[in-house]
Amino acid sequence: MIQILIQGLLLSGLYALIAVGFTLIFSVGRILNLAYGAYLMLGGYMYFWISQSMGMPKLFGVVIAVAFGVALGILKYQLIVKTLRGDHVAVEISTLILAVVLQAGVVLVFGDSSKILLPIIPGVVYIAGVPVTYNILAATLASWVILGGLYLFIKNTHTGRAMQAVSMDTKGAAISGIVPDHINMITWAISGGLGALGGVFFASYTQLAPSMWVAPLIISVAVVIVGGIGSIIGTLIVAHVVGFMEVSVVSLLSPELRGVFTMLLIILVLVMRPQGLFGREEL
């Protein structure tokens, strides 16, 4: 029981980090970035390359990975989203193609096999009798800190409030003097950074593999649908629901059923409350 609680908490923190990066884009720009998982993949590989292949200090690797994610996010926004001018079908398809291309690119450069990331912080600690690697612990704590910071940023800074405004009503925000283009760019940059960081953590939790971008994308998707858009707190809560549910299912039932209950939850929410548990009224 305790084990489920602790593992659930740890996993949920990570899921929260990953999901928030995805929801931000969807909330603020109303656009689906299906290549979001690619940030995770590329962030993980970038870290791997810098820290393990090139032997640089681990923290440096993390920073580079995040910077790479930010740059990628901005690039994607400028090259793809702006060119397509908000045609949401086109963006969905383009980002999917991009994701596949990026995956193929990674296979070309790094090969097809999965790699094990050496833990960022080696060692294990025992919490209430449950073995927890420092790695995961650090990842979860870092996630919490960052999400807390992000929440404060959104609520208290001018830019953050501008993001909220754009997410509610782009035209209204523009009339109020906000430049939606800048806000979107910032959002994509943050999303890229979060994704890359999430990728580093996620890769150390599971493994580094070119196809690793699909699973986090699905998790983010689940959180968006179940949680709805427009509320970071909502995303956090749902990430925990999903995280705990997965851990419980894996421990109590069977590891292979991991995703099934998440899917059932998705259907349930779609039927009963389509805007999500914490979503705003309109879709």
Next chain:
Amino acid sequence: MTAALEVTNLVKTFGGLTATNDLSFALEPGESVGLIGPNGAGKTTVFSQIMGELRQTSGSIKLFGTDIGGLSMPERIRRGVSRTYQVPRPFADLSVLENIRVGFMPNSVWGMVVGRANVEQERDLAHEVGFNAADLEKPASDLSMGDLRKLELARTLATGAKLLLLDEVFAGLTVGEITQISALIQKLRSQGITMLMVSHDLPALDPLVDRVIAIERGSMIAKGSFAEVIANEEVRASYLGVSA
């Protein structure tokens, strides 16, 4: 005679904001009534509730005697009400004729697949609202604002609407286009179609309506003939922002 439209104690709140405040009015069949008020008075909100795009918070809406408050928008349309929008929403990539075709379509998939489009009917309607033969194949994205409004009118008529809600149908039009659209509306009036019209262009509205209702911040503040309502002190104040 059953009223074409009967709105009783209509209330719409959005959180703390009351957009429609206990509004009641009725339209007899064949009447043409103007709905005026300053920006933000809640005119479009009333339209949205009648159409079913917004659910009213309370109150009843009856169309030709039937309570439509619980029906979906397509269901209401099939009972004879339709509206145009401040910003026209055509099917941009479809031609004028195809746009009208969508208006004529039966709400039955079998009907759509098996039945054929009645091109004669579509053409006649297009001509009636003022399109030339040359315009019919043009994609809607190529049309001027005046033509877009004509197209919207055509599409609403295609659905067989007996009650038309016209939302700022003169906005963005040239003087010539206003004359065209006015003539069209007079023609529809003579055919017995009931109309509720929102417009800021009061001179254009005057000849087209039998009477006028004025609202401000969701409540009715005056009703009567056009001349009476325009002269009303409260109405003038609401437009000019001068406190009484």
Next chain:
Amino acid sequence: MGLRWYHFAAWGAFILGLMALPELVSKGALRTIIFANYLAIFAISWDLLSGRTGYISFGHPFLIGIGAYTSAILTKRFGVDVEMAIPIAVVVTMLGGLVVLLPALRIKGSYFALVTLAFMELMYQLVQVIRPDLTGGTRGMSGIQTLTRGAVNGFYLSSVLMVIVAIAAWLLMRTRLGTALTAVGLNESAVEGSGLSTTKLKMVAFLASAFVAGLGGAFYVHYLGSIAPRALFDINFVFTIIVAVLIGGASTIIGPIIGAFFLTFLLEYLRPWLPGAERYFIYGGIALLLYMYQPKGIYYMLQSGWARLKGSTS
């Protein structure tokens, strides 16, 4: 429907050309064409739903998989005759897909895309976990009854199937239903504003798509003789289908056929030079650029060429 002489002529020529192929090309080329035929069927299935309405399905393998697994399980595990198994598989695909995706169809397009993606992953997990004795689990199934023997017969069967599906889908989209679905993709609320129930329209498009997907999946599994979940429920498969439609020209039914053939032959052609992942990288990159700058595809280019020809001779 406005069928003209040249419609009949074009279809006729296409059919005749197809039937003549076994005389003209090698067995190897025939096998490639068989794959192209099935890809065309899957592409048409996708186009029926996603080509016009803007409800992009990123999980079409989900539907194809239901059809394939149902028919495979019925024939192999329960000894059902293939003539019965395939129709049952089609019905199961339509029902199963509807049960799962109807809630998503009722909401806006982007949510639908997400749900389809999620459900493809789900299907992958499900077949490994639920009754692996029936589904063959992670390894899939082999030794499934094949309907034809040899490249030539396989070619004829797949071609006949493809042509029937293509003509039926093409005719269907030329009715007012096709116009209505295009309208949904252009402005869904305006369609509601014309008195039409968009949920009904979307459902019909979905059922048509599921029908073809189930049919294609069932026949395909009886051609291959085996099923491998990792290859079936793969994002690359989704990608291949979608790119085939886009290159060819979405919403046209003919476009997906062109695209499927183009893509299959392109991949085959590139194979000796670039085995494996590089192909995805290159043609994915090309597809992306093409899509962003000319999203209408080959069919559109052919159409405007034809229109210019007609214009210059009149």
